[in-house]
Amino acid sequence: MAGLVKEIEAAQFETEVLDGERVVVDFYSTECPPCEALAPKYDALAELYGKDVRFVKIYRQGNRALAESLGVRSSPTVLFYENGRPKGQPLRGGIKRAELMKNLEALLPEESAAAIRARIRPSADSCDVLILGGGPAGLAAAIYAAQARLDTVLVDAALPGGQVATTHQVSNYPGFVEPQSGYMLSHFMSEQAKAAGARFKVAVDITRVDLEQREVVIDGTETIRAARLILATGSSPRALGVPGEREYKGQGISYCATCDAKYFEDKEVIVIGGGNTAVEESLFISRFARRITMVHQFDHLQANKAAQEKAFANERIQFLWSHEPRGFSRKGKDGGPAMEVEVEDLKSRERRTLTADGVFVFAGMEPNLENLQGPLELDKWGYVAVDEDMHTSIPGVFAVGDIRSKAYRQITTAVADGTVAAIAAARELG
Numbered sequence: 001m002a003g004l005v006k007e008i009e010a011a012q013f014e015t016e017v018l019d020g021e022r023v024v025v026d027f028y029s030t031e032c033p034p035c036e037a038l039a040p041k042y043d044a045l046a047e048l049y050g051k052d053v054r055f056v057k058i059y060r061q062g063n064r065a066l067a068e069s070l071g072v073r074s075s076p077t078v079l080f081y082e083n084g085r086p087k088g089q090p091l092r093g094g095i096k097r098a099e100l101m102k103n104l105e106a107l108l109p110e111e112s113a114a115a116i117r118a119r120i121r122p123s124a125d126s127c128d129v130l131i132l133g134g135g136p137a138g139l140a141a142a143i144y145a146a147q148a149r150l151d152t153v154l155v156d157a158a159l160p161g162g163q164v165a166t167t168h169q170v171s172n173y174p175g176f177v178e179p180q181s182g183y184m185l186s187h188f189m190s191e192q193a194k195a196a197g198a199r200f201k202v203a204v205d206i207t208r209v210d211l212e213q214r215e216v217v218i219d220g221t222e223t224i225r226a227a228r229l230i231l232a233t234g235s236s237p238r239a240l241g242v243p244g245e246r247e248y249k250g251q252g253i254s255y256c257a258t259c260d261a262k263y264f265e266d267k268e269v270i271v272i273g274g275g276n277t278a279v280e281e282s283l284f285i286s287r288f289a290r291r292i293t294m295v296h297q298f299d300h301l302q303a304n305k306a307a308q309e310k311a312f313a314n315e316r317i318q319f320l321w322s323h324e325p326r327g328f329s330r331k332g333k334d335g336g337p338a339m340e341v342e343v344e345d346l347k348s349r350e351r352r353t354l355t356a357d358g359v360f361v362f363a364g365m366e367p368n369l370e371n372l373q374g375p376l377e378l379d380k381w382g383y384v385a386v387d388e389d390m391h392t393s394i395p396g397v398f399a400v401g402d403i404r405s406k407a408y409r410q411i412t413t414a415v416a417d418g419t420v421a422a423i424a425a426a427r428e429l430g
């Protein structure tokens with residue numbers, strides 16, 4: 001209920017926030033997708049907590065000096081105050097309902113928090129097509145389904161965009177002469193889906209997915225039942241679990257040679273892995289890079305014979321056997337572009353540091369199947385098996401994009417899958 005949320009200006013900050021007992025403040029901006037994702041959650045929680053906590057909104061661009069004085073540098077940023085003092089950590093970006101509730105409860109005595117929790121009532125919604133996952137596959141499905149006048153809901157555990165949103169530059173998506181920012185490409189896909197009428201429920205907790213009932217429960221309370229369910233949750237590179245890997249992902253560590261090898265013309269790279277993908281991708285990278293060092297945990301490659309022979313015959317590729325990475329960092333104090341990889345010799349246990357312009361990790365990918373219960377048929381690598389129209393083994397359930405069984409995982413193949421599934425769903429629903 002928007003009436004319980006008060007929009008204020010900087011001049012009112014003292015009386016409305018600092019003089020209040022318990023206050024939550026949302027610094028928002030316009031043209032800000034994570035702010036749009038937060039707004040309905042903020043309004044709904046104001047309805048629940050509004051008697052005990054004052055809900056305030058401040059337009060960040062219009063109150064820049066105040067925002068900066070409070071350390072607010074991005075939108076949305078949500079701050080919590082108790083008797084004029086900040087309480088807990090600010091929340092930023094794709095803020096989930098559960099995170100907001102946790103911080104609101106921290107402002108309240110336990111019995112008040114428990115009483116509010118007891119008032120939460122589950123809600124139910126239904127739609128023609130529910131798309132789980134808002135990467136390019138899910139967004140393409142949303143565009144086609146919504147343009148076909150189907151009531152379409154797109155649900156994502158994070159903000160929409162998928163892997164494309166975090167890809168620095170995309171140079172192989174048709175229609176653009178110059179490389180495009182991945183973030184903007186996915187932003188335009190999202191806006192196109194919204195303009196077509198798709199309803200977005202993003203940065204939510206996926207509590208339960210019942211594939212056979214085609215029912216998804218989000219944030220513990222909201223059940224959405226769909227005539228057709230399209231799974232588009234993508235896949236994730238299998239993490240090595242090595243310090244620095246997460247920090248330098250996309251900033252020196254890449255998981256996609258097709259996408260990034262071209263940035264290493266006449267440079268040196270380190271490849272982690274020794275299976276089929278690692279060998280084939282190293283051969284591809286060797287079209288660009290001057291030198292490739294493959295670091296592999298075994299003393300032989302796992303790839304097929306033909307690929308191995310090509311790799312051994314390639315003068316640009318060298319091998320460091322029986323070694324594993326132990327840490328990734330930037331070379332030098334100034335944080336220059338070169339990467340350092342600390343490796344351990346698995347036989348002698350000695351460690352040393354390798355340097356290169358970039359690192360590629362090919363330790364395999366895994367489909368994002370978390371929460372997807374039910375007798376979903378998978379291929380032998382664990383990806384979802386589908387027919388030509390993207391039907392899975394469960395009636396009314398489709399799978400598209402990187403989550404499904406296929407040979408090539410790219411943005412173009414993901415949007416093609418989403419297109420096929422949405423058209424098939426539209427035909428079936430008449």
Ligand SMILES: Cc1cc2nc3c(=O)[nH]c(=O)nc-3n(C[C@H](O)[C@H](O)[C@H](O)COP(=O)(O)OP(=O)(O)OC[C@H]3O[C@@H](n4cnc5c(N)ncnc54)[C@H](O)[C@@H]3O)c2cc1C
Pocket residue numbers: 132133134135136137138155156157158159160161162163164167169170171172173206232233234235250254255256258259368369370371400401402403409410411412414
């Ligand atoms: C670093 C990198 C660079 C790349 N560069 C290129 C490139 O230049 N060109 C190219 O063509 N391809 C590139 N790719 C490959 C391309 O990004 C993927 O093939 C494509 O994004 C797959 O789309 P998708 O929609 O299937 O999955 P994703 O893009 O992975 O999107 C999946 C979405 O599902 C959501 N999700 C995950 N689990 C759940 C869940 N349980 N419930 C709800 N939502 C969930 C995620 O938050 C995400 O938004 C790159 C990949 C990587 C990793």
